[in-house]
Amino acid sequence: MKTIKERAVGVAARLLTLLLAAGMLWAAAPRAGFAGEAEPTALQILDRADDHWDLNLRNSRVEFELQVYRESELRSSYKMNIKYLDNYHVLVETTHPPRNQGEKMLQAGRKNYWLFLPNINKAVKIAESNSLSNSDFSNTDILSPRLSAEYTASIAGSEKLNGVDTWKLELEAKSEDTAYAKIVYWVRKGDFAPLRRDYYTFSQQLLKRLDMRSTGKLVEGMPDTFVMSSVLEKDKKTVIRFLKYTPNVAYPEETFTPGALMKR
Amino acid sequence: MKSVCLFLAALWIMAGWMSPLVAHAAEAEVASPAAQDPFGQEDPFTVIEGKPQVAAPDEARLKSPSRGPQARAEVFIREFAASINDGSRINPDNRIMELKRNIGTAETRLTMSDHIDRRETVRWLFKGFAASGSYLAANGAQRQKEARVDELFADWKGDDLFASIGKRRVNWGHAQGFNPVNVIAPPRDPINPGYQTEGQPMAWGSHRTAWGSMDVILTRNFDADWNSNQNRWGLKWGGAGADTDYALYYFDGGNYADGRPYERMAGASFATVSVPGITLYMEAANFARNYRNYYAADGVARRKDDGYFQGVAGLSLGLGGRSGFFAEYFHNGQGYSAGERANYFRTADARLGNGFDPVITGDFVPLGMDRNYLLANFTKEFWEKYTFGFSSLLAGDGSSSTRAEIAYAVSDYYELRAVYLYNEGDSGSEFGNSPYKGLFEIGIKASF
Numbered sequence: 020m021k022t023i024k025e026r027a028v029g030v031a032a033r034l035l036t037l038l039l040a041a042g043m044l045w046a047a048a049p050r051a052g053f054a055g056e057a058e059p060t061a062l063q064i065l066d067r068a069d070d071h072w073d074l075n076l077r078n079s080r081v082e083f084e085l086q087v088y089r090e091s092e093l094r095s096s097y098k099m100n101i102k103y104l105d106n107y108h109v110l111v112e113t114t115h116p117p118r119n120q121g122e123k124m125l126q127a128g129r130k131n132y133w134l135f136l137p138n139i140n141k142a143v144k145i146a147e148s149n150s151l152s153n154s155d156f157s158n159t160d161i162l163s164p165r166l167s168a169e170y171t172a173s174i175a176g177s178e179k180l181n182g183v184d185t186w187k188l189e190l191e192a193k194s195e196d197t198a199y200a201k202i203v204y205w206v207r208k209g210d211f212a213p214l215r216r217d218y219y220t221f222s223q224q225l226l227k228r229l230d231m232r233s234t235g236k237l238v239e240g241m242p243d244t245f246v247m248s249s250v251l252e253k254d255k256k257t258v259i260r261f262l263k264y265t266p267n268v269a270y271p272e273e274t275f276t277p278g279a280l281m282k283r
Numbered sequence: 284m285k286s287v288c289l290f291l292a293a294l295w296i297m298a299g300w301m302s303p304l305v306a307h308a309a310e311a312e313v314a315s316p317a318a319q320d321p322f323g324q325e326d327p328f329t330v331i332e333g334k335p336q337v338a339a340p341d342e343a344r345l346k347s348p349s350r351g352p353q354a355r356a357e358v359f360i361r362e363f364a365a366s367i368n369d370g371s372r373i374n375p376d377n378r379i380m381e382l383k384r385n386i387g388t389a390e391t392r393l394t395m396s397d398h399i400d401r402r403e404t405v406r407w408l409f410k411g412f413a414a415s416g417s418y419l420a421a422n423g424a425q426r427q428k429e430a431r432v433d434e435l436f437a438d439w440k441g442d443d444l445f446a447s448i449g450k451r452r453v454n455w456g457h458a459q460g461f462n463p464v465n466v467i468a469p470p471r472d473p474i475n476p477g478y479q480t481e482g483q484p485m486a487w488g489s490h491r492t493a494w495g496s497m498d499v500i501l502t503r504n505f506d507a508d509w510n511s512n513q514n515r516w517g518l519k520w521g522g523a524g525a526d527t528d529y530a531l532y533y534f535d536g537g538n539y540a541d542g543r544p545y546e547r548m549a550g551a552s553f554a555t556v557s558v559p560g561i562t563l564y565m566e567a568a569n570f571a572r573n574y575r576n577y578y579a580a581d582g583v584a585r586r587k588d589d590g591y592f593q594g595v596a597g598l599s600l601g602l603g604g605r606s607g608f609f610a611e612y613f614h615n616g617q618g619y620s621a622g623e624r625a626n627y628f629r630t631a632d633a634r635l636g637n638g639f640d641p642v643i644t645g646d647f648v649p650l651g652m653d654r655n656y657l658l659a660n661f662t663k664e665f666w667e668k669y670t671f672g673f674s675s676l677l678a679g680d681g682s683s684s685t686r687a688e689i690a691y692a693v694s695d696y697y698e699l700r701a702v703y704l705y706n707e708g709d710s711g712s713e714f715g716n717s718p719y720k721g722l723f724e725i726g727i728k729a730s731f
Contacts, residue, residue: 087667095667096695116695117730120355130525130556140454140480144528144554144562145601153604153664181326230327246327256327269402271440277528278489278496278521281454282438282445283396283408 061172067211069165075241076103082263088256108275135280142280155247155257159198184208237264352397359390361726368720389415410434433480445489452482457554461613463568463593464550495522513537529553546572567594582630591616611658618654652713655679682708698728
């Protein structure tokens with residue numbers, strides 16, 4: 020039979036054990052809970068959102084349709100191929116309409132953009148802010164999907180976007196070399212799907228909006244439908260829709276050099 | 284009691300109105316109320332509902348490892364109405380060269396190519412050209428009907444290596460109008476942006492390293508009217524920085540058939556985007572020999588057997604899509620000074636008075652009768668169907684050549700085009716002595 024002293028020591032040991040266990044559980048618990056998980060940082064949200072397309076596009080070929088709407092009417096349609104090596108090495112070739120067939124736009128490095136005109140067999144250096152085929156997309160909008168290298172991100176809050184819970188990120192340009200001073204980015208909670216971007220100029224003027232959607236027809240979760248709207252002219256829109264996706268294409272690196280444009 | 288009830292009711296209403304603002308202050312601050320959304324509230328994806336406007340891709344064709352040959356055909360049907368420059372001293376009253384005032388032409392271009400492997404490392408290409416009789420070249424010269432192979436080659440791309448053999452056109456240089464370093468094939472007309480694709484037989488190899496890309500070309504020109512029919516070889520080394528691309532060039536070859544040394548060329552070019560949207564570029568070439576005829580005051584032809592320099596400085600401005608502007612200053616050290624030009628015209632007056640003289644008329648080289656030129660080009664696309672182009676070339680003697688063009692895309696396949704070229708200058712100037720005063724062209728282009 021245990022003495023009262025032994026029982027007291029036993030009870031104290033159990034209490035101490037319980038306290039230690041509780042302390043360990045407390046230490047291991049997340050500091051700020053979000054639905055039972057740690058709240059991701061703004062950079063993590065940004066990276067996860069951009070992973071949705073960037074990781075799928077590497078070493079791939081995408082055939083897409085570009086439709087330019089003016090005054091709410093379809094004004095012109097193009098069909099193009101993207102050959103995608105990585106973030107900074109992308110080749111876009113126009114295949115339709117026939118009068119523009121063979122025109123190419125190359126990104127051969129972060130800020131190295133070229134336009135190839137087949138009728139004169141000449142490659143011309145261009146700026147990233149040039150629009151793609153007179154559309155509302157600039158070269159950099161379609162060729163540089165990953166933003167974390169050039170923008171610092173902060174969480175501006177949570178917001179419902181068309182009934183969907185989203186994180187709202189504010190991206191500030193790290194330098195004035197970037198195409199936009201600020202981007203407001205809506206990312207769906209739960210699966211980090213990118214839904215919308217608002218682009219601002221360096222004078223803090225809202226310029227245009229990109230809405231993104233994944234139909235899941237090509238790759239589940241990868242944005243494959245894009246609508247770029249202009250704030251300056253409300254009836255101007257350009258739609259890009261991916262039609263065909265071929266992953267794991269191993270291109271020769273030579274393909275993504277300005278010299279290769281001349282070699283056709 | 285009634286007033287108390289009213290007061291409590293007012294408090295309740297106010298509390299109900301205020302509570303969402305208090306509870307969701309952060310969200311309200313960043314939310315975009317419907318009335319303030321600058322893009323409107325419609326679902327942005329409604330614009331893409333329905334079927335794609337472009338025909339769906341041929342799945343079977345795309346799934347195959349090799350997608351099959353790519354073919355492209357273009358047909359041009361043109362009608363020219365020319366205004367002959369009767370005051371031209373090299374073709375007075377149109378009696379020296381007898382140029383036509385109205386000409387109709389039909390041209391066809393066919394391009395076929397295919398990548399043999401899925402990785403697109405091996406490829407062949409054929410480009411052919413055929414024109415009906417009385418084909419009128421951009422420089423005003425007339426040609427007979429012709430059919431030729433512009434390009435026929437095969438090439439291979441490795442990760443850092445490239446090799447090609449066959450007949451093909453290679454353009455060197457960064458400038459858009461004048462290209463002094465572009466000596467592999469005859470340079471294109473800087474005020475005519477149309478096709479000029481005839482190539483040269485060559486073997487071409489390229490190696491890319493961290494230090495840049497080195498290109499080696501061995502070629503043999505069989506066109507006796509241009510340069511020579513001797514072996515030629517060229518080197519190009521090019522590199523790229525964050526905003527700048529640059530290249531060095533060297534082109535040399537064996538002596539001409541009559542023993543004269545080849546006019547070897549050493550050149551350089553670069554392009555940079557220093558201001559967003561604006562590209563600056565320069566191109567320079569030095570030629571070791573000069574075999575052009577110059578004329579003394581007494582009409583005796585002589586040659587300056589020393590080198591000369593050609594250089595271009597320009598800028599281009601992107602205006603979105605296919606709209607843009609560029610301007611170039613071109614110095615041609617091979618061109619005539621004011622005195623040499625006056626001597627040439629005096630000599631032409633005397634010799635052409637006796638009838639056609641192929642030497643003296645052949646020495647009237649377009650863009651070679653002056654040493655300095657200024658070129659401005661503006662292209663603007665409207666409504667995705669209309670394209671307006673305007674080019675003006677000003678020579679050092681004050682004469683000018685202006686070209687205006689408007690094109691209308693009837694559909695994805697057909698385009699209507701009207702072009703007017705006008706040469707202006709006095710009887711002692713370059714463009715004032717152009718065989719044509721004006722040239723109006725109307726045509727249709729079909730692309731398939």
